[in-house]
Amino acid sequence: MNAPMKNDDLLLRVRDLRMGFAAGRGGQVLTAVDGVSFDLRAGETLALLGESGCGKSATALSLLRLLPPAGRVLGGEVDFAGSDLLRLSEAEMRSVRGGGMAMIFQEPATSLNPVLTVGRQIGEVLERHRGLSGTAVAARALELLQAVGLSDAERRLGEYPFQLSGGMKQRVMIAMALAGEPRLLIADEPTTALDVTIQAQILDLLRGLQDERRMGMLLITHDLGVVARMAQRVGVMYAGEIVEEAPREIFFTAPRHPYTHKLFAALPDVAARGRALETIPGQVPPLSAMPAGCRFADRCPHVEVRCRERSPGWTDLGGGHRVRCHRFAEIAPAHRGDPGVAVMPPAMPTPSLLTVDALKVHFPIRRGLLRQTVGHVKAVDGVSLELGRGRTLALVGESGCGKTTAGKAILRLIEPTGGSVHLDGRELTGLPRAALRPLRRQMQMVFQDPFASLNPRLTVGDILAEGMQALAIGDAGPERAAAIARLLGQVGLPVDAAGRYPHEFSGGQRQRIAIARVLAVQPDLIVCDEPTSALDVSVQAQILNLLKSLQESLGLAFLFITHNFAVVDYLAHDVAVMYLGRIVERGRVDEVLRAPRHPYTQALLSAVPSPGLDDRPVIRLAGETPSPAKPPSGCHFHPRCPRASELCRTSYPDERSFSVSHRVNCHHA
Secondary structure, three states, X not given: OOOOOOHHHEEEEEEEEEEEEEEOOOOEEEEEEEEEXXXXXXXXXXXXXXXXXXXXXXXXXXXXXXOOOOEEEEEEEEEEOOEEHHHOOHHHHHHHEOOOEEEEOOOHHHHOOOOOOHHHHHHHHHHHHHOOOOHHHHHHHHHHHHHOOOOXXXXXXXXXXXXXXXXXXXXXXXXXXXXXXXXXXXXXXXXXXXXXXXXXXXXHHHHHHHHHHOOEEEEEEOOHHHHHHHOOEEEEEEOOEEEEEEEHHHHHHOOOOHHHHHHHHOOOOHHHOOOOOOOOOOXXXXXXXXXXXXXXXXXXXXXXXXXXXXXXXXXXXXXXXXXXXXXXXXOOOOOOOOOOOOOOOOOOOOOEEEEEEEEEEEEEEEEOOOOEEEEEEEEEEXXXXXXXXXXXXXXXXXXXXXXXXXXXXXXXXXXXXXXXXXXXXXEOOOOOHHHHHHHHHHEEEEOOOHHHHOOOOOOHHHHHHHHHHHOOOOOOOHHHHXXXXXXXXXXXXXXXHHXXXXXXXXXXXXXXXXXXXXXXXXXXXXXXXXXXXXXXXXXXXHHHHHHHHHHHHHOOEEEEEEOOHHHHHHHOOEEEEEEOOEEEEEEEHHHHHHOOOOHHHHHHHHHOOOOOOOOOOOOOOOOOOOOOOOOOOOOOOHHHOOOOOHHHHHOOOXXXXXXXXXXXXXXXX
């Protein structure tokens, strides 16, 4: 942690900031940020935490005056280095952006210019804010890419964003933000949807650069683990207001606002494995219908009459801790300590539903005028799995390791190159389409992005009926309508949702629709591809509770593809760790997560940020995941492994058993 700040270190002072969005043609402006105030000092990180739609990103964009066309700053003061940014001209703001304050945007794929090379985009910042030109620009851009840990940095300067992975694009965004040597960095969800290893590298990079330059940082996130690792102070936002602010230690040991309590209670962890996660009923109120009193009142378990009538003011609890709640004194501080270890009871034998043996998916690499095959991308290279009825098998690993490809190949959404897949004793590989079609009813998939996988031109009712009609389930008319109503009830949606379109629902509701569509054909096996990766913790808890209850009531088997180990710990019975197209460790959740044997599994688990005061050391992996088009000789993990020996470089390890269920491919396990 950084040393305590002095008053003369004050870098940013925000007072009563208000902004909104113009709605319709009548000139009405809906307030999205309402009276936000905070201070930020040099070398300090302040985290703004809260659900989607609570105003975190709108606050950040207001500071830089980068609002969309409908955005309006309605009032307040933003004092940065002695200047009120809200009163500067646009020309004056251009010198502040990049040089004084810089921002890492949430989605680098849409923030980077697709028609400019990486070097050109970094060069623009250097020319504008550092006054460099010619060879000095290229030299400094190269230094920045090397500083953010991008491999083969010289080659990357001439590449375009589409040639980079998500982690690489995020590093380029960081390099661009740091090119102007800003005094304040705004990081908006800088690690959302990144693997835990890449996330750990980026967080370490930001913290190291911050310590080196005494740079202030405003960190916007909904990930409590990232907050625990990075922040000195935390501000909790809800419906456009900050409702609690505290130093990191107090925030994680004694939060006082009911909303903060609920966010902690919604986190999946091993201690909650045998029960349903706590959820926050309802949603963040829309901008057009903000309550007159406390904005959390409709969702709060401690609500009383005065909460609905009068907005609570600030109460200073001492030590930099303040809260906005009428009843904070009556609510015991929520202590979050070590959750302990809940051991799952011994598994009861269940009949095998899915058996995968030596599954391969190799994509040909074609070059030249005649498009000759010159090699193969070995996306999945000999995967074997077994999943019983009513059980959940989690498939984990970094992006690009082949998890999603394996899931799609099992369902024959991608044609396997080799191996076999048996569903309920019947071989799927090699079946002609006509023979495979009736088996589609038994196996379904929930995709990562429900908005992209739902037809925007169909109503929810039509989406649910489509699969039933295609597989001839139930009669058309009243019987099918009744079945659709039952499905909506099963996933916690109102009956009138059947007549609405996907764009009318929130992200969590759309995921429920995607799950209902899968359930419509009454499957035995569901492949879930990162179904909660982009959801807030409260919505994630609702979806996990739903999946768990459906499994218990319907006996469903889940192949759960994810990189979130907290979700694995809570939901799964078994886990398989995948690296470069192969399974390197498998076993029961307690065996793999509590006593990992493979160095790769150990590194993944060490990189998971814990939502508490847990400063565990992170195992640093050298380099990046090799290309599946050119996997290393011997053990595929040996170029990054701290334990690699000559044997690892020349020979792929055989599988070793440490119990009936726990098996590892490692020479030194």
